[in-house]
Amino acid sequence: MNEGLYLEGMSLLDFARGPALRWAVIIFVIGIVWRLTALLLASRKQLEPTKGSATSGGIKTLLTRSAPAHELEKNIVFQHYSGYAWHIGMFVVLLFFAPHMLFFKDILGFGWPTLPNLFITFFSVVTVGILLVLLARRLMNPVLRQISTLDDYISWLIAFLPFLTGLMAFTHITFGMRYETVLALHFLSVCLLLVWFPFGKLMHAIFIWPSRYKVGAAFARRGVRA
Amino acid sequence: MSATTIPDYGTLGERAAAGLRPKALSDEQKVAKAKEAFLAGMTADMATYLESCIHCGMCAEACHFYIATGDAKYTPIFKVEPLKKVYRRELAPLRAFNRFVSRDITVEDLAEWKELAYDSCTQCGRCSLLCPMGIHIQSMIQVVRNGLSAAGMAPAELQAVADEQKDKGSILGAGADKLREVVERVRAKGIEVPLDKDKADVLVLSSALDFLKDETILAATAKVMNKLGVNWTIRSDGYESANFGALSGDRVAQKRISKRVIDAAIAAGAKKVIVAECGHAYPVLRWEAATLYGKELPFEFLSVAEYLGQELKAGRLKVKKAGNGASHVTFHDPCKLGRMGGSFDEARDVLRALGVKLTEMESHGRTNLCCGGGGGVAMLKSALPLRQKAFELKREEVERTGAPTVVTACNTCMQNLETGKAWLNWDKDIVNLVQLVSDNLA
Numbered sequence: 001m002n003e004g005l006y007l008e009g010m011s012l013l014d015f016a017r018g019p020a021l022r023w024a025v026i027i028f029v030i031g032i033v034w035r036l037t038a039l040l041l042a043s044r045k046q047l048e049p050t051k052g053s054a055t056s057g058g059i060k061t062l063l064t065r066s067a068p069a070h071e072l073e074k075n076i077v078f079q080h081y082s083g084y085a086w087h088i089g090m091f092v093v094l095l096f097f098a099p100h101m102l103f104f105k106d107i108l109g110f111g112w113p114t115l116p117n118l119f120i121t122f123f124s125v126v127t128v129g130i131l132l133v134l135l136a137r138r139l140m141n142p143v144l145r146q147i148s149t150l151d152d153y154i155s156w157l158i159a160f161l162p163f164l165t166g167l168m169a170f171t172h173i174t175f176g177m178r179y180e181t182v183l184a185l186h187f188l189s190v191c192l193l194l195v196w197f198p199f200g201k202l203m204h205a206i207f208i209w210p211s212r213y214k215v216g217a218a219f220a221r222r223g224v225r226a
Numbered sequence: 227m228s229a230t231t232i233p234d235y236g237t238l239g240e241r242a243a244a245g246l247r248p249k250a251l252s253d254e255q256k257v258a259k260a261k262e263a264f265l266a267g268m269t270a271d272m273a274t275y276l277e278s279c280i281h282c283g284m285c286a287e288a289c290h291f292y293i294a295t296g297d298a299k300y301t302p303i304f305k306v307e308p309l310k311k312v313y314r315r316e317l318a319p320l321r322a323f324n325r326f327v328s329r330d331i332t333v334e335d336l337a338e339w340k341e342l343a344y345d346s347c348t349q350c351g352r353c354s355l356l357c358p359m360g361i362h363i364q365s366m367i368q369v370v371r372n373g374l375s376a377a378g379m380a381p382a383e384l385q386a387v388a389d390e391q392k393d394k395g396s397i398l399g400a401g402a403d404k405l406r407e408v409v410e411r412v413r414a415k416g417i418e419v420p421l422d423k424d425k426a427d428v429l430v431l432s433s434a435l436d437f438l439k440d441e442t443i444l445a446a447t448a449k450v451m452n453k454l455g456v457n458w459t460i461r462s463d464g465y466e467s468a469n470f471g472a473l474s475g476d477r478v479a480q481k482r483i484s485k486r487v488i489d490a491a492i493a494a495g496a497k498k499v500i501v502a503e504c505g506h507a508y509p510v511l512r513w514e515a516a517t518l519y520g521k522e523l524p525f526e527f528l529s530v531a532e533y534l535g536q537e538l539k540a541g542r543l544k545v546k547k548a549g550n551g552a553s554h555v556t557f558h559d560p561c562k563l564g565r566m567g568g569s570f571d572e573a574r575d576v577l578r579a580l581g582v583k584l585t586e587m588e589s590h591g592r593t594n595l596c597c598g599g600g601g602g603v604a605m606l607k608s609a610l611p612l613r614q615k616a617f618e619l620k621r622e623e624v625e626r627t628g629a630p631t632v633v634t635a636c637n638t639c640m641q642n643l644e645t646g647k648a649w650l651n652w653d654k655d656i657v658n659l660v661q662l663v664s665d666n667l668a
Contacts (some may be wrong), residue, residue, distance in 0.1 A: 002244060006425045039273050045235060048515035049526065051568045065360050071593040072356040075287035083282070083358070142298035143283040148306075150327070152281050199320060204280045211278035212360030214271050219354075222513055223568025223591055 008064045016187035024191035031198025032206055034162030041211065050221045057220015058213035064226070065212050081129055086132070090159075093120060093166070095131070128163050155201040161189035230640045233439040239383035239605030246386035246637040249378030253333040260272055260373035263477075265311045267369035274311045275366060278359040279303055285363060286564070288356035290596050291346045294615040302353035305342040307367040308335055308373070336379055343370040343475075345609035346379050349506075350561035355592065364566070371475025383605045384474035391470045392479035395486060399567065400434035401611035402462035410435040411459070412445045419448045423459035429496035429525075430460050431467040431487065433504050436637055443503070443637070445662035447530070453667050454542055458563075464490020467507035468525055484515040488523060495511035496525050501660055503530050505562035505600050505636040512567065529563050530660050535572020538579055544668040547581035553656060554583040556629040558620070559594035560636030573635050573659055580666055587623040595619055599642030617646040624654060635659040 009084060067073070073080060075077040094100060105111035115123075135156055138144045165186035168174055174182045219226035240308045247590050248601040251259065268276075285302040287291040292300040308331050351364040352408075361377035380388075391397055407417045420426070430451060436443040464487045471479030490498045501508045512527040528536070537543035557577060563569045570591050577584050589595040603609045620643075624632055634640055634653050643656045 035277070035319050039277065041272055045517075046513075047520075047522045048513055049522075061360060068356050068358075069593045071351070071589040072288055075293070076284045076356070079282060079284050082359075138281075141283065142284045143292075143301045143304075144281065145296050145305050147281045147301060148284060149281065201280055204278060207274065207278040208359050210274050210347060214274055215354060215357070215360035215362045218271070218362050218365070222509075222566065224565060226360070 014186035016184040016191065020179020020191045021187060023192075024194035028197055029193040031195075032203070035203060036206065036210075046221070048221075049174070051223025052220045054217035055223040058217035060210060060220075061226045065216070077184050083132060086127060086130045086134065088125045089130065092123045093127060093163075096120065097218065111189065117170075124163060124167055124170070128160070128167065131160050131163070134162075150198045154196070157201070158189075158193050158196050158200075162193060167190050180222050227591045230411060232436065232443070232637050232644070233601070234645065235435075235638070235641050236610065236645070237605040238398055238435070238438070238605060240607055242384075242605070243382035243607075244386075245390070247389065250635050251378050254294060256333050256336065256377035256379060256579075257331060259314070259537040260308070260377040261312050261331070263373040263376040264309050264369060267309075267372055268313060268317055271362070271373045272366060272369065273313070275361040275363075276310055278361055279310075279320075280359060284357065285353040285357050285361075285386075286408050288353040288354070290598060290619050291612060294619055295348075295612070298321075299342065300346050302347070302359075302363045302367075304359070305339070305347055306363065306370050308339050309366055311335075311363070319568065320477075325383075329645040333377075336374060336377055337587070339370065340374055340381065341608065343383070344521075345365055345603060345606050346597065346612055348561065348596045348603050349566070350594075350596035350600055351565045352561070352593065352596065369471075370396055370476065371633065372477055372483050373475070375475035375477075378475040380476065381602075381606050381608070383607070384470055384602045387478045388470040388474040388476045390474070391466070391468075395483075397434035397466065397468065397470070398438065400414060400438050402436065402465075403466055404430065404434065404463055405460070408441045408444055411441045411585070412448055415441075415445055417445050417448050418452055419444070420459045422461055422463075423494065424631060425495045426459035427492045427495075427497050428456050428458040429499045430458055430493050431500060431502050431507075432460060432465050433507070433637070435468055436502060442460050442565045443603040443658070443660065447564045447659045449666065450534070450543075450660060451603065452647060454537055459494060459496075461490045461494060461640050464488075465495075467502040467504040467511070469510045469549075470602075472506060472510045480510070480514075481518045485509055485519060487511060488515060488519055491525050497523055499527050499570045500533050501527055501529050503637050503640070504634050504639040505560045506602075507562075508569075508650070509562050509566045526602040529567065529569055529572075529635065531563060531573040532569045532578070534659065534663055535569075535575045538576055539576055543576075543579075543663070545576070545579050545666045546668040548662060548666045551629050551635070552580075552582055552655070552662060554585065555631040555633045555657075556585050556587055556624055556627040557590070558587070558597065558624075558639055559590055560634060560639045561594060561600055563595050563635055564594055566591050573633075576659060576663060577633065580662065581636070583629075585627040585629050587627055589623060594625060597639045597642040597646070598638075599645075603640050604638055604645075609636075613642070614649055617642070617649070621646065621650060621652065631657055633657050633659055633662060 055173045096115040097120045104152050138148055169182045169186050216226045289302050311331050347367050349364050353363045409421050412419050432444055469483045471483045508529045516523045597620050598613045640658050
């Protein structure tokens with residue numbers, strides 16, 4: 001075994017889960033706070049008497065928008081359910097894979113039950129499959145192609161890489177790289193995700209809440225359930 | 227049942243367009259004016275929406291123009307692309323980076339988006355109900371229209387009327403004189419119209435679009451108001467419901483036009499202002515006028531349908547079972563009254579009181595499919611082929627109800643349904659609510 005490479009692999013892993021991850025988390029948090037503050041411009045006050053409470057309408061829409069009305073939903077069945085499948089798959093793998101839980105336990109101080117590896121493998125493969133299908137769809141569907149930006153593709157790649165490197169590490173299909181190197185790449189891909197998160201489309205995970213609230217409030221003010 | 231008495235909006239549009247005095251702006255000035263208007267409309271809400279879009283394209287599936295054609299350019303969020311571009315380069319947190327990787331909007335972009343912001347958007351708001359992120363696309367379209375209008379690039383049909391209405395208060399030459407003439411014709415039928423009363427509890431609005439052809443709608447409204455026995459008036463200094471400032475996107479015109487109505491209502495000491503059965507007029511007055519005016523108003527705006535519903539509930543409006551063929555109907559929710567206005571039940575309560583069988587279309591209430599003519603689109607000659615395609619969706623939904631009669635409470639919808647009827651040689655009767663009530667007062 002080449003000792004130099006071994007040491008290099010170890011140091012890359014140390015870097016990845018040490019300073020790289022720490023800085024990534026810092027950028028992640030500061031970035032989110034910055035982008036949210038940038039939106040805290042004064043909202044325009046509206047002077048018309050309302051037909052309903054904007055606040056409660058806004059809060060309701062946070063949840064109700066997760067399932068659109070039937071007449072609207074019937075045309076978007078694929079997007080709707082593939083979106084759900086991808087997000088659920090991602091969270092299952094992120095939270096219920098034993099090594100992931102242990103990693104969080106190290107930070108948080110408490111753990112939770114995890115799923116057997118067989119399930120995790122299933123979810124990972126399905127999730128990666130959905131990501132690939134969604135990318136193909138974005139490249140081929142005329143509606144999506146015309147509204148897609150560089151950010152969509154960068155964000156796709158950045159969401160895909162942790163799955164790719166994670167599956168490589170998990171299955172030990174490493175294309176000749178040392179396991180530790182693959183693991184380090186896995187950590188680095190997560191760092192990349194955290195750093196990119198506040199600046200690109202991934203930020204939708206945060207923006208979805210003020211946006212849904214605002215649309216819910218705008219309709220509720222007029223007495224319409226959004 | 228009688229055909230509509232509303233003039234053909236397409237013909238009106240053509241007449242109007244011929245009178246446009248174009249703004250003399252260079253291409254650079256056009257782009258600068260458009261950007262200025264885009265930025266002025268970029269509120270915190272707008273910025274949140276612009277940041278939230280995940281480019282999923284789901285909104286396309288809510289839009290009647292996309293569903294009817296399958297053409298990707300009719301994807302609602304794509305219709306606000308110039309706004310997105312300006313936001314990314316001028317206001318977004320990453321604007322320095324975005325300026326580096328994107329190009330500025332050009333006058334060609336604006337010209338291209340004219341079709342998308344006007345011809346292919348009735349501002350019906352259906353996409354805003356489907357977007358998983360909760361983006362209020364309809365309100366963003368209005369900002370795009372504001373920009374195009376500021377650049378002198380709004381459709382001639384709408385801008386010409388906006389200019390006329392802003393400066394003279396008339397629409398296609400029909401002003402206060404025309405109103406007086408129509409009122410005389412209603413009086414000649416034996417129906418009293420209290421024109422220009424100094425003080426009245428209820429100010430009733432009309433629209434030149436209603437009375438340009440004849441006096442039928444005004445007569446029906448007056449008959450109902452007289453029967454209710456309220457102290458009402460129509461004022462020649464503020465009778466116009468329609469607001470071509472809002473339709474064209476001319477914000478200055480919109481403000482001045484709605485101020486006329488507000489001033490007239492205040493002068494009359496009115497407690498209620500009844501907006502004629504005119505689609506966009508209701509949300510523009512009910513949901514935007516006070517904010518533009520800068521003060522809370524001492525009266526309330528009600529649509530005709532809302533007012534009739536309230537009076538019915540209070541026991542003051544009494545109707546008999548509707549005869550005249552209207553025994554089985556379906557109700558077409560005008561987008562601007564329903565989804566954008568919050569009035570769904572009142573019209574249905576009135577129909578119930580009239581004893582008609584109501585069969586709902588699959589998309590009704592808040593998810594109603596637009597007739598394809600709202601937001602000024604009915605007046606645009608260039609939008610005609612697209613409008614005909616979108617109308618097909620409405621026709622199919624109406625057909626499936628099996629009802630021989632379509633009732634609606636908006637004259638644009640009414641006019642569009644009538645036009646559709648002519649295109650298709652359709653055997654449906656199209657009736658507006660106030661006419662139905664007026665014909666069946668107990």
